[in-house]
Amino acid sequence: MNLVQKLMWWKKKKSISEEVEYVDENEESWEEPEVLDRKQLDIRKEEDRERYLRTCCEQITDASKEMENLTYEYSLVTSYLKDIEEIEALPSEQRRELNEFAEKIVNLEKIQQSYTKGAKRITDVKFRQMEALEDEVQEGYKKIREAEEYRALVRQDLQRLDGERHAYHYRRAELRTTLENARGMSQILLIAAAACIFMLIILQVGLEMNVKIGYMLTAALAAVAVTYFYVRYSDAEKELQRVNSGINRLILLQNTVKIRYVNNKNLLDYLYMKFKVESASELDLLWQRYQEEVVERQKIAETEEEYSFYQKQLLHALFQYNLKDPNIWLHQAIAIVDNREMVEIRHELIERRQNIRKQMDYNTEVARNAQGEIKDIVDKYPQYTKEISNVISQYNKAFP
Numbered sequence: 001m002n003l004v005q006k007l008m009w010w011k012k013k014k015s016i017s018e019e020v021e022y023v024d025e026n027e028e029s030w031e032e033p034e035v036l037d038r039k040q041l042d043i044r045k046e047e048d049r050e051r052y053l054r055t056c057c058e059q060i061t062d063a064s065k066e067m068e069n070l071t072y073e074y075s076l077v078t079s080y081l082k083d084i085e086e087i088e089a090l091p092s093e094q095r096r097e098l099n100e101f102a103e104k105i106v107n108l109e110k111i112q113q114s115y116t117k118g119a120k121r122i123t124d125v126k127f128r129q130m131e132a133l134e135d136e137v138q139e140g141y142k143k144i145r146e147a148e149e150y151r152a153l154v155r156q157d158l159q160r161l162d163g164e165r166h167a168y169h170y171r172r173a174e175l176r177t178t179l180e181n182a183r184g185m186s187q188i189l190l191i192a193a194a195a196c197i198f199m200l201i202i203l204q205v206g207l208e209m210n211v212k213i214g215y216m217l218t219a220a221l222a223a224v225a226v227t228y229f230y231v232r233y234s235d236a237e238k239e240l241q242r243v244n245s246g247i248n249r250l251i252l253l254q255n256t257v258k259i260r261y262v263n264n265k266n267l268l269d270y271l272y273m274k275f276k277v278e279s280a281s282e283l284d285l286l287w288q289r290y291q292e293e294v295v296e297r298q299k300i301a302e303t304e305e306e307y308s309f310y311q312k313q314l315l316h317a318l319f320q321y322n323l324k325d326p327n328i329w330l331h332q333a334i335a336i337v338d339n340r341e342m343v344e345i346r347h348e349l350i351e352r353r354q355n356i357r358k359q360m361d362y363n364t365e366v367a368r369n370a371q372g373e374i375k376d377i378v379d380k381y382p383q384y385t386k387e388i389s390n391v392i393s394q395y396n397k398a399f400p
Helices: 003-008 027-031 046-088 092-115 124-132 134-206 212-275 280-301 305-318 326-331 333-337 339-380 382-393
Strands: none
Touching: 046 212, 046 326, 046 339, 046 382, 092 305, 092 333, 124 134, 124 280, 124 326, 134 212, 134 280, 212 339, 305 326, 326 333, 333 339, 339 382
16 A cells, blocks of 8 residues: 555544454353454464464364263263163063062162161262262362363463453554544645645735745645654554454464363363262262261171172173173162163263263364365465475374
């Protein structure tokens, strides 16, 4: 844009409050990575190009790591559902045998519960839940605690980035206002200079006055003013470019952090649902009470040889079938004899699997979008293919 275009271009002036873009600091907005318009990036700049490519690669890497963990958990939950199908598909004679052993166990559990009535530290439902997940509780507590600590750090990062972006948007609005003012003042100056010259011509021609000095003063003042506003306009325009670059950089950072925030949130939601708690401290307290309850119940169980006998019988019967984990049914014997309990267990497993599937779909979409961005850059800018390959080679594990 040349000087004349800059001086003559005029738009209606906007206030800073109208120009500042709204920055939503609600946590729900952190769950969706913001779409970065690549038109705002200068792919031909090495720094912007490498930063964008690395962001895409990091998104693919994070998604791949999440998929490994989710695939294992998905397979585990699916195997439990297949166990239910196997049990329900048993012939009537075999099912009757299972029901007999399971019913004996359930009845003996009720007798044991009556021994300790009034001294329970946790409910029967919580006890069976913790018993079924006993081998996973300590690891689960560690994961929840680490995830909660990580969530706090990610929140701080997102709040800080939101603050920085707000400051950048405010500064951009100020610079745009400065550019508008400079253009407006330049236009007013040119009109004023033209009016002065017109008056001087009238004085010179109509009144035959010597206005040479007036021409010189008008030209000098106009030149000084034009130079001043041109310099001010150019400085503001350069700073505006730097501010836009800073906003793009923050968007890239926010997208990476937002994806990690979503994965962290999904992990916590799943672990909370799995252990039926709302925090690591609640799980720790529940685990302590469960251990105390176990000690008490073990004292009773030592005198209940019959209970142990039927557990062995049930386990022996279950091992004859193609089950992933026969042992877990020792703690869910009531589900074998009570179809409502079995339906509830199946429903919970289906919800867990759907939750995992949702997380897998999310990470698959993240990886697909990032890979699509990289491919699109390669297609549109083949001159950078070698450089892009070098960046991708550093993330080989993310590109199977």
